[in-house]
Amino acid sequence: MTLSQLEVGETGVVKEFTDLEMSVKLMEMGCLPGEQVRVSRIAPLGDPIAIHVAGYQLSLRKFEASTIILQ
Template sequence: METLLSELKPGQEAIIKEFTSEEIFLKLMEMGCLPGEKIVVENVAPLGDPVSVAVAGYTLSLRKNEAGHIVVDTID
């Protein structure tokens, strides 16, 4: 199911599909995060910001508005 990374809960897994912002695309591309990569939500801060995710073999923290620009397909 297609959704935004910011809507996932801890423990949910997904595949990165696309980015809705060129700015976030360039930032993540520099870190090796590309469409087709598996991404796992590890933690969400109590107020929802930041979001900690595991992707490409490392842990990355993203602001909620950044995660809102990442379209993913959830893995059931």
């Protein structure tokens, strides 16, 4: 299951990434394996999404969220 499949309000724990380049950027922003993430909202047009991670809100596109595999 990937982060892009979560509905608003659902939580998951990051397991690994499918894209190395994207993972480097995401991990810098505190989105690391073992970290809990919660989808806080989806943009009015369905993309991008906003997640709650490491104590703050991060927005990312659906495609980017699909590179994050959850436990």
